[in-house]
Amino acid sequence: MLRANNNRPPELKTARELALMRESGKLVARALRICREMAKPGVKTIEIDQAVEAFYTKHGAIPLFKGYPGKTPFPAVTCLSVNEQVVHGIPNQRVLKDGDLLKVDTACRLNGWCADRAITVPIGTISPEKARLLKVGIETLQIAIDLLPKRRWWSEVASAMQRHVEQAGFSVVTAYVGHGIGRTMHENPQVPNYVDRETRKTDFRLEPGLTLAIEPMVNMRRSEVDTLGDHWTVVTRDRMPSVHVEHTLALTAQGVQIITADEGAFDDETPQAVTPATGDKGI
Template sequence: MLRQNTNRPPELKSAREIGLMREAGKLVARALRICRELAKPGTKTIEIDQAVEKFYAEHGAVPLFKGYPGKTPFPAVTCLSVNEQVVHGIPGNRVLKEGDLLKVDTACKLNGWCADRAITIPIGPVSPEKARLVKVAEETLQLAIDLLPKRKWWTQVASEMQKHVEQSGFSVVTSYVGHGIGRVMHENPQVPNYVDRETRKQDFKLEPGLTLAVEPMVNMRKGEVDTLSDTWTVVTRDRMPSVHVEHTLALTAGGVLIVTADEE
């Protein structure tokens, strides 16, 4: 979500509510498996979106992206962003080709509860630098998962995420952040992947019941982004590649539950 100034407290969930979110999370994970299977050279991005929309309909889930308000309502159930597109790419007739990086972001509501996840899929063999960019972004998300039960405040996690990205020679996108999630897709708090003066003011305590969509966005060079004329697609200003990964996470007394994890 677009970074905003807000200091409202998080909305904590019960074990039962987290369990209901996990059921939505399983569907999101299954939808992303469909995307992985379809994401090959020669596939149009709209074909991937149509398959996910069909899957959600068959399972009685409400897709959370389609119709999302903006200058124009978002027209699809997935955000499909390629290469320099960071987030919010609109599916269409673009044909995937070998060497592309496809970012797939999708979310659904099932029985009143939401889950949100994003993955980055290399299309065939990609360059070593693109492969390293994916690896660092995935390591950054895993670092957040590992640190959540070990730290007291979110900025302590976010600072480690930022450090890992920057020490790897890449940049964190600061215009967009993660978010709380539960009965609606975007709840309090905002969940940045970096620390500055404003994020320190909006810090929040890590406690059982938190449900967060943590979503590092990592650019190969500079962190600045622009929005295209379609009013949705966010691209790197220098047009270098970007990677986006995300999980919905629940902090419990026993540790972290990955709400959107693949089923065993």
Template sequence: MSSHRDPGRRPTTFSLFKAPERPAGVSTGPGGSRPVVKLKSPREISLMREAGRVVAIALDRCTKMAAPGVTTADMDAAVAEVFREHGAQPLFLGYPSSTRGKPPFPAVICASVNEQIVHGIPNRRPLKEGDVVSIDTGCRLNGWCGDSAVTIPIGPVSAESKKLLGVTKETLDLAIRAMTRCRTWSEVASLMERYVKSQGFHVIEKFVGHGIGQDMHEEPQVPNFVSKALRKSDIRLEPGIVLAVEPMVAVGTKEVRTLDDGWTVETKDRRYSAHFEHTIAMTPEGPRVLTYLED
């Protein structure tokens, strides 16, 4: 689940994550600047891999279900069953809204259809041929979290939609490859942003990725673009850092609005968008994707 970007001083996105003094096992950005990041040990990363595998199983089940006539409520029920089978706690169900007076998130998955970017609420509307649906979900297993997303075509889709999904997935894959050679996140984010723009699409800037560990949302914020705030408080890519990297890409505009339900975010021009995400750990050998099926 993406986090709402705070363009100001870091870290402020999650008020519960107060930056402590720097003990062992945490890192700051280059030069000792914020944000403060909790580094994970190899054992902790292995535990996160177990949670990530369950998330991958859930998303694989959604992908196999995806067809005209299926509903996002059906997918939500299927993912809830996967989590029950594995003794995992869903992370999204009951997550508090950042909008005053709005209810907590009511489902196990976010299901965002077509122009919806993130945080869509599953419903009983049958999906139809030509739709694209972004499924985002996460779980906690043995105290550690996994979080991932995929955008799925429903039957044959337009050439534009096919390109959108391909570009967004490649943006995530590009980021993973770049993490093997880049020293800071701003270098990776610059490559992601430049690639999306080179393909004629737009990076959504209102929502970003995040650190992840025993809580779904930890510092740092992980944008898919470069800003002054990122350059000021850059993220050092060092062993032990674990990030939920999640490019969100739109066809026509980066401008968004939140619907009256307090959750669903869509593009202002109502043209399509796509969203892919992996939980990725930096190890001495390079980046390790934790939210996938195979070993």
């Protein structure tokens, strides 16, 4: 979501509510499995979106992106962003090519509760530098998952995420951030993947019941982005590649629950849930 200032406290979820969110998360994970299987050279991005829409319809879920308000309503159930497109790419007649990086983001509501996830899919054989960028993006999300039960404040987690990206020679997108999630897709708090003077003003405590959509967006070179004339597609200003990965996560007394983990096929972007460690003083 677009970064903005908001100090309202987050809504903490009960165990029953987390169980309902998990059902929505399973559906999102299965939808993304369809996307991963379809994403090959020669496939049009609109074909992937149509398959996901049919899947949600079959299972009685409400896709949360289609019709999302803006200068023009978002027209699809997925955001499909290729190469220099960071987020919010509109599915169309574009044909995927060998070497592309495809970002797939989708969310749905099932029985009144939402889940949101994004993956980056390499198309065919990608360059070593694109592969390293994707690896760092996935590692950055895993850092957040690992640290959530071990830190008191979100800024401690975000600082570690930012440091990992920048030490690899890449940059964190600062114009867009993650978000709380629950009965609606975008709830408080805002969840930046970096730390600066402004984000420290809206820092929040990590406590059981928090549900967060954490979504690092990592650019190969500079962090600046622009929005194209369709009013949705966000691209890197230098037109270098970007990656985007996301999970909906719940912080509980037992650790971290990955709401959008895939229980089916092997899921190479989902680490194991994490339980708190004792005596961890921070980094």
